[in-house]
Amino acid sequence: TREGKSAVIFGFFAASPRELGFIEKQYARNGFTDVVVVPSVISRVARPSGWYKVFRDNAKLGRAHPTLARHFDVAHCMSGGFLNLYLTRGAGVPLSCDTLLLDSTPILPKPAAFTTFARQFVRDAGLGPLVSLFPRLLHLTLVRLRWAVTAVRLRAQHRVARWTGREGANPYRDIVTSW
Secondary structure, three states: OOOOEEEEEEEEEOOOHHHHHHHHHHHHHOOEEEEEEEEEOHHHHOOHHHHHHHHHHHHHHHHHOOOOOOEEEEEEEOOOHHHHHHHHHHOOOOOEEEEEEEOOOOOOOOHHHHHHHHHHHHHHHHHHHHHHHOOHHHHHHHHHHHHHHHHHHHHHHHHHHHHOOOOOOOOOOOOOOOO
16 A cells, blocks of 8 residues: 555444544554545434435535545445435535445435335344334335425425525424434
8 A cells, every 4th residue: 555545434324433533543554644534424314304404515615625525545435424425426526536435335315225224223223023013115105205295395495595595594404304
């Protein structure tokens, strides 16, 4: 490994600063002198209203993003991190890399993928019988309904903010998706 390599790490869901620091240290041990860590906060990456906020915040910065608007040798996306990268690049931040490392299964913004992930997460937490009582089709239907209602609400709030000239204000309080 040559000296002076750069990496951006999009962390996994609910990773603590200590866990992300450990990963950052592993990169430093392997000759990476420039390491940027981007947490994947569940409330911002695991639901549509959060996607909108991440997208909006990154779109405001765009090409002027202070840490991500550049080229990296490696972009390392952990579980949940791929969605974070997807939203960042989709918002116009010119992040590029030589190597894209997908660590764990990337979660794409599709209700079926999210439902599968959530059900397996609950099973792994030792609550398998609870998952068995809640049919997958019902779970998927509720996720789709929740995402559709959130999307309509966010579109309406965004339009009202634009019409009233309050785009700079933050009217996006997450009422619908807070269960």
